[in-house]
Amino acid sequence: MTFPFQQKxxxxxxxxxxxxxGLVCLFVLSCxxxxxxxLPVNAGTLEDxxxxxxxxxxxxxxxxxxxxxxxxxxxxxxxxxxxLVENYDGYDLQWILKQWKKNGVYGLMVDVWFGIVEKKxxxxxxxxxxxxxxxxxxxxxxxxxxxxxxxxGGNVGDRCYIPLPQWVLDAxxxxxxxxxxxxxxxxDPEYISWGVDLxxxxxxRSAVQxxxxxxxxxxxxxxxxxxxxxxxVQIGLGPAGELRYPSYQLNRWTxxxxxxxxxxxxxxxxxxxxxxxxxxxxxxAHPPYPYDVGNYNSRPEETLFFKEDGGIWNTQYGDFFLRxxxxxxxxxxxxxxxxxxxxxxxxxxxxxxxKIRLAIKxxxxxxxxxxxxHASELTAGYYNTRFRDGYTPIFKILKKNNATAVFTCTxxxxxxxxxxxxxxxxxxxxxxxxxxxxxxxSFAGENAVSFYDADSYRQISLVARSYSVVRGIPMEAMxxxxxxxxxxxxxxNNFITPLGxxxxxxxxxxxxxxxxxxxxPVF
Numbered sequence: 026m027t028f029p030f031q032q033k034x035x036x037x038x039x040x041x042x043x044x045x046x047g048l049v050c051l052f053v054l055s056c057x058x059x060x061x062x063x064l065p066v067n068a069g070t071l072e073d074x075x076x077x078x079x080x081x082x083x084x085x086x087x088x089x090x091x092x093x094x095x096x097x098x099x100x101x102x103x104x105x106x107x108x109l110v111e112n113y114d115g116y117d118l119q120w121i122l123k124q125w126k127k128n129g130v131y132g133l134m135v136d137v138w139f140g141i142v143e144k145k146x147x148x149x150x151x152x153x154x155x156x157x158x159x160x161x162x163x164x165x166x167x168x169x170x171x172x173x174x175x176x177x178g179g180n181v182g183d184r185c186y187i188p189l190p191q192w193v194l195d196a197x198x199x200x201x202x203x204x205x206x207x208x209x210x211x212x213d214p215e216y217i218s219w220g221v222d223l224x225x226x227x228x229x230r231s232a233v234q235x236x237x238x239x240x241x242x243x244x245x246x247x248x249x250x251x252x253x254x255x256x257x258v259q260i261g262l263g264p265a266g267e268l269r270y271p272s273y274q275l276n277r278w279t280x281x282x283x284x285x286x287x288x289x290x291x292x293x294x295x296x297x298x299x300x301x302x303x304x305x306x307x308x309x310a311h312p313p314y315p316y317d318v319g320n321y322n323s324r325p326e327e328t329l330f331f332k333e334d335g336g337i338w339n340t341q342y343g344d345f346f347l348r349x350x351x352x353x354x355x356x357x358x359x360x361x362x363x364x365x366x367x368x369x370x371x372x373x374x375x376x377x378x379x380k381i382r383l384a385i386k387x388x389x390x391x392x393x394x395x396x397x398x399h400a401s402e403l404t405a406g407y408y409n410t411r412f413r414d415g416y417t418p419i420f421k422i423l424k425k426n427n428a429t430a431v432f433t434c435t436x437x438x439x440x441x442x443x444x445x446x447x448x449x450x451x452x453x454x455x456x457x458x459x460x461x462x463x464x465x466x467s468f469a470g471e472n473a474v475s476f477y478d479a480d481s482y483r484q485i486s487l488v489a490r491s492y493s494v495v496r497g498i499p500m501e502a503m504x505x506x507x508x509x510x511x512x513x514x515x516x517x518n519n520f521i522t523p524l525g526x527x528x529x530x531x532x533x534x535x536x537x538x539x540x541x542x543x544x545x546p547v548f
Contacts, residue, residue: 092489092535093131095169095504097471100136100177101185102157107141109153114511122164124516129532132167132256134504136266139174139239140187146228147238151246158250168250169257169384169504172243173266174236175216180265180275184510189214196227203227205271206289208315213271213287215264219357220292236260237364244368251369252380257502258369259384259431260361267388267433268358268419270350272404273321281392281446282322283331284404286312288350300349309342325393325447331400338398338410351408355418358385362426382429382467382501387419387457389434389473395447409456416457420464428466429501432457435470435488436481454488462496469501477514477524482531489535503535 102110111118125133135157142149154170161168178186188194197203197214203221205213217232225231230238240260247255264271272284288297289312301310317330317337325331330338337343362383370378393401397411409415423430434450442448450473461468470488472481485503493499505528509515515525 091493091537092499093167093502094129094532094535095132095134095167095502096125096130097134097504097507098136099184099508099510101187102135103138103141103153105141105185105187107144107150107153109156114513116512116517119160119164121512121516122160122166126164126166128521128529129536130166131502131536132169133161133508134169134171134259136171136173136177137243138177138187139172140176140189143190143239144192145190146192146230149239149242149246151243155247155250158247158254162250162254166254167256168254169259169502170243170255171259171266172236172240172261174239174261175264175266176214180215189217192228193217200226202290202292204290205287205293207277207285207287208289208312208318210289211277213264213274215271215274216261218290218292219353220288220290220296222357222360224292226292233360233364236361237368240365240368244374252377255381257382257384257429258365259386260365262358262361262385263354265388267386268354269388269390269405269407270354272406273390273401278321281324281401281443281448283319283325283328283393283400285321286318286350286404288312288353293353296353297346297349301345304345306342306345309345313337313343313346325396325398325400328400331396331398331403333397336398338400338403339412347403347408350403351406351415351418354406355422358419359422359426362422362428366426383426384429384431384469385423386431386433386471387416389432389437389450389453391434391437391442391450391453392446392448394449394453414456414460416460417464420460420466423466424464429469430457430461430466431469431471431504433471434473435485435503436472436474436476438480438484458488458492458495462492467501468492469504471504472506475507475509477527479527482527486531486534 099110099113104110109118113121122133135154137154142151142154144150158168176188178188193203194214197212201212203217203226205216205218207213217227217235219232221227222232225234227235243258244251259266262268264274270287272278272287273282278284288294294312297312298307298310301307313330317328319328319331323331325336326333328336330336330343338347362385365383368374369381369383388405390402390405390407393399399407399410399415402409402415407415420430432454435454437450437454439449439451442450458468460466470485472485489500489503509524513522515522515528521529
């Protein structure tokens, strides 16, 4: 138990989140406030031989959940032809679902692909997702659905290719400005530019109308599962389903370049020109010049715009442009979330309030984070610098629309990043956590890349416990990327592999935590 003076002390240490040292201090404080560490019954440690041998299935049953853990399904769990994949590596889907359930996983996450569901305008194919929901209901699992309005293919971890619907690509063939463009005029067909959110430029509809029709059809056709099986509807708001510009495309960018601004389609350029006139500076009606910002793979100090001292980013023009660039992105999020709220929680669907959550994903752009300009965040649309908080404005929109913030890279540690890239995923996670707490917005986590090591599980657990200590309630959820391929990395007939045992132990410890736990688990 904790005493009043200890609780008061916890409330006063929020400032610790600003540094990695703060997380370590929270760990030490946690140990002082609890005399015992939790190591669940029959759980092994890294030194125990129990990790080295397969163990029977269903050894980690429990029913109480602190932070529910979900598992992302494979990106191609619904095929391009529109069929639900029901066999993985020789194992039946329903069997696999039962094993997830038996071993404590709370639910799954699945991408609902725009390019699969709406192959013709306003004609929707929901059958594979209905079938999946039926299987999940039978297994007793919940589902997070991602409205994936982006292309699959070309981002980290993409193992399939699912383009946007052909009718969208046909519209782009006649008007390439419906997509984002960089300073060289390269078109990125991953996601529709928010420059046409309100322009009827795609088969007679605006982007907002397209998304609205899609979400309405999803609600109507999967209504029986909303609040029962489906508990979260995550709205994809950019490339890779993240709220950001496509500033670091893998076919042009390599880690850890600054990326490029993506506002050269005629719609966004027109909006920039109007914004410049409104502030009385028509001479600012242009993005930064190419010779000032470099290219995708430039480093901040190689550019006039992003360099630490005397950089254009820290001038009146720089502030104007970066503010406009970010606000265009945030306004897009606000528009789509308002539409989604009306669709899912309007008068006719008010019974869904409190039963499902809307959510968006914020990208973990952690490289160049320690530089003054935070160059890579700026090109992605996050006006976050050493002197300015660029995330709280996003969280205010989430608060307004009662939506959850999903953030990636919760597993990453600074010590594992390249020294010359000024990375700090730990400080970035801390900044996001602070913004969530300050604005009273629900927070959920994901890992950015696949992993199987204990250190990464421990890092996620540390973030979760630190959040619950300060806010007094646990994170909404943790979603693990990704369902292992092949599935035998974790499990098979009547056994769990050593890697699977580590994962299910992580699930158990996360799930049995409570809102006031100050305990950091040992794996």
